[in-house]
Amino acid sequence: MTVLIFTRFTKMRNLMNIDNFGTVRGLLNIIQRSDVISKSYSTDAIQQIISDKPDKFSERKINKAMKVYLERSREYKQFMEKQIAEYNIGKRHLAKIMGEDPDNFTEADIDRAITYLFPSGLYDKQAKPMMIDPTKMYETRKEAEFDEAGRPHHFLFYTLNPNYYEVLHEIVGSLNRLDKIEDQMLAKKIQPSSQDKLDIVESQWIGKPELEKILGEEIKDKDFEYFIKSMDRLIQHPVSKHAESFIMKFRKKLLFINQHLVVPKPEYDSDNRPFILVEKCARKNARGQVKVIGNGSGKITINGQDITSFNDIQCREQSLRSQSRDNAYKKLDSSSVLIESSDRTTGS
Amino acid sequence: MFIGRKFNSLILSSLRCNLENSFQFYSVFPPNYIKPIYKKDEQEALYQEETELKQFSHSPVQPAKTNNTCSEFHDELIRKFTNYIMRKGDKKMARKILDETFENIKIKKLNEYYNTPPEYRENIILDPKVIFYQAVENCTPVLELQKISRGGIAYQVPIPMNENRAQFLSMNWIIRTAQNKGNAEKLSDVLAKEIIDAAKNQGRVIKKKYDLHKQCEANRAYAHYRWL
Numbered sequence: 266m267t268v269l270i271f272t273r274f275t276k277m278r279n280l281m282n283i284d285n286f287g288t289v290r291g292l293l294n295i296i297q298r299s300d301v302i303s304k305s306y307s308t309d310a311i312q313q314i315i316s317d318k319p320d321k322f323s324e325r326k327i328n329k330a331m332k333v334y335l336e337r338s339r340e341y342k343q344f345m346e347k348q349i350a351e352y353n354i355g356k357r358h359l360a361k362i363m364g365e366d367p368d369n370f371t372e373a374d375i376d377r378a379i380t381y382l383f384p385s386g387l388y389d390k391q392a393k394p395m396m397i398d399p400t401k402m403y404e405t406r407k408e409a410e411f412d413e414a415g416r417p418h419h420f421l422f423y424t425l426n427p428n429y430y431e432v433l434h435e436i437v438g439s440l441n442r443l444d445k446i447e448d449q450m451l452a453k454k455i456q457p458s459s460q461d462k463l464d465i466v467e468s469q470w471i472g473k474p475e476l477e478k479i480l481g482e483e484i485k486d487k488d489f490e491y492f493i494k495s496m497d498r499l500i501q502h503p504v505s506k507h508a509e510s511f512i513m514k515f516r517k518k519l520l521f522i523n524q525h526l527v528v529p530k531p532e533y534d535s536d537n538r539p540f541i542l543v544e545k546c547a548r549k550n551a552r553g554q555v556k557v558i559g560n561g562s563g564k565i566t567i568n569g570q571d572i573t574s575f576n577d578i579q580c581r582e583q584s585l586r587s588q589s590r591d592n593a594y595k596k597l598d599s600s601s602v603l604i605e606s607s608d609r610t611t612g613s
Numbered sequence: 614m615f616i617g618r619k620f621n622s623l624i625l626s627s628l629r630c631n632l633e634n635s636f637q638f639y640s641v642f643p644p645n646y647i648k649p650i651y652k653k654d655e656q657e658a659l660y661q662e663e664t665e666l667k668q669f670s671h672s673p674v675q676p677a678k679t680n681n682t683c684s685e686f687h688d689e690l691i692r693k694f695t696n697y698i699m700r701k702g703d704k705k706m707a708r709k710i711l712d713e714t715f716e717n718i719k720i721k722k723l724n725e726y727y728n729t730p731p732e733y734r735e736n737i738i739l740d741p742k743v744i745f746y747q748a749v750e751n752c753t754p755v756l757e758l759q760k761i762s763r764g765g766i767a768y769q770v771p772i773p774m775n776e777n778r779a780q781f782l783s784m785n786w787i788i789r790t791a792q793n794k795g796n797a798e799k800l801s802d803v804l805a806k807e808i809i810d811a812a813k814n815q816g817r818v819i820k821k822k823y824d825l826h827k828q829c830e831a832n833r834a835y836a837h838y839r840w841l
Contacts, residue, residue: 466667469645519671577705582682 331415341406348399355396372398428480429488436495439508447504457503465500468516476515531559646673651681688742690749697784710801715741717805738812748811752783752818756829761838770838771829783822790817 327335356375360367363378375396383394410427411417421427421434450457471479473489484492496515499505505512531539539559546553565584567574575581647669650656659666680692691711699707718741726737738744757778758769774782791804810816 466664467671522670522673578708579680579682579704582684582687583679585682585684 327413328415331413334409338406338409345399345403348403352396352399359396426480426482426484426488428482429484429492432480432492433495435511436499439511440499440502443499443502443504443507446507447502450504461504461506462502463500463505463509463512465516468513468518470496471515471517475517479514534558642675646675649674649677649681651677651683652687653683690746691742693780694745694749694784697781697788710804713799713801714804714808715745717802718744718809721805721809744812745808748787748808748818749780749783751814752786752811752822753779754782754822754825755779756826757782758825758828758832761835763838763841768835768838769828769832770835771832772839786818786821787811790821793817 356370357367359375359378360370362382363374365374379394379396385393387393410419410422417423419427419431421430424430447457470493473484473486476489476492477483496512499508500512502508529541531541533539538561540556542554542556544554546555565572567584572581572584575584650659650669659669695704695707695711698710719739722737722739722741722744726734726739729737738747755773756771757774759772760767761770762768787804787807791800791807794800794803807816807818811818
């Protein structure tokens with residue numbers, strides 16, 4: 266109701282040509298649209314048009330904090346430029362000293378050259394002479410996150426963790442989107458199947474440091490927990506497959522264990538029986554070697570004796586463990602020899 | 614052994630890196646390392662479950678411990694009981710005692726079997742393992758008393774406990790009662806007697822359980838101190 270009256274009121278004012286800038290407007294012939302409510306504080310454009318000296322105005326517009334920031338960033342940029350230039354010249358000098366090609370002088374070469382030219386007996390890395398790229402040496406400062414008027418670029422700037430909260434915002438957005446997709450499916454009388462759900466077995470959530478790297482800002486433990494909880498909820502959605510690209514940004518693939526496992530191939534002895542010999546098996550202070558032979562009769566030899574060389578039953582069980590998979594112990598022979606041992610007797 | 618060597622060279626080095634970067638924990642293995650499945654029937658059951666198998670193939674596995682064996686004589690409850698008997702880390706002795714105990718149980722039960730007329734023989738259980746399980750189950754308490762002080766007075770408040778604790782108490786009572794013996798008697802003999810008695814719902818251990826339950830019943834008026 267009040268809004269209605271207000272708009273009517275402004276329309277009347279327009280009709281009567283009475284407003285805050287009545288006279289100026291008359292001069293400049295500005296036509297005011299009836300659907301725009303003029304505000305006294307949004308006058309940047311008009312003021313720029315009106316003013317004879319635009320520089321004066323823009324100077325006054327920048328507040329002190331902004332000025333200080335601009336000054337500091339200018340100084341920082343100058344300083345960094347100087348440092349980088351010095352570094353590049355120094356690098357070329359060093360390359361010449363070492364008699365190498367200055368254009369293809371890498372950081373590893375620099376390190377090598379420095380350790381050669383300035384040998385140091387000190388242990389602390391910080392105490393040793395070094396030559397590092399200034400971009401790595403000095404911490405990088407963030408670019409301004411606000412425009413000249415002091416207005417932040419990011420819509421969640423005042424949350425202090427804009428990128429983190431943006432991700433949370435996206436989670437809610439995708440949840441709503443998934444809800445909509447599910448509703449559409451149900452309207453078509455299609456039940457969401459297991460194919461619509463994201464398969465999470467082969468991946469796991471990234472850790473807090475990785476998330477911080479992605480976001481580019483530090484977050485608290487509590488916030489990280491909240492993030493994981495929210496993402497778990499997104500994953501549990503019956504049609505979570507549709508948000509796969511978003512979810513997988515924050516998951517890392519798990520390695521398939523067998524990928525790195527190299528199974529040794531059996532050798533064949535003079536009787537054409539396959540065998541595998543493993544040397545220097547370590548167990549505490551003892552070192553031994555084990556030979557497992559195929560096509561056998563289940564004979565076990567430990568230091569020239571049979572399994573009774575172990576008094577302890579647990580040790581006997583252990584020596585049988587390697588063979589007892591798939592009832593293989595009936596077909597295998599195994600012999601193990603203890604090479605050296607300090608005090609304990611251990612075979613396999 | 615090969616896997617062990619592989620473990621030392623490949624995994625352990627990366628583990629140490631992880632240790633430096635992430636939080637402090639008390640095991641050498643990070644929490645994402647799962648326990649090995651060393652029993653044959655459990656392995657076969659795993660092959661039936663597709664999702665579990667997938668999970669298993671993607672997570673690193675801890676090496677099997679020295680007491681893990683796929684021998685058919687291995688039993689989880691008996692392994693635990695052996696560890697409870699063990700004193701000063703002498704597992705050999707503990708195992709010997711338990712083996713003798715089961716032997717005694719078998720002899721006693723066989724005696725009983727042949728002394729009863731043939732028509733009643735069917736009901737007698739001869740398997741020491743079954744008798745042991747029965748005994749542990751019969752001795753398992755439901756409630757225990759805990760000291761809770763309210764207004765400067767310590768009350769004995771009956772509280773329920775979880776399964777692990779109840780099982781531990783049950784087995785520990787059997788061992789403690791058996792240790793309460795004369796010098797001439799052997800632990801394995803007394804333990805066998807206690808287990809057979811407990812399996813029949815008789816004996817000193819069962820009495821101990823009933824005493825505790827009776828006390829809990831008497832102190833039921835204080836039960837609300839558990840949460841108030």
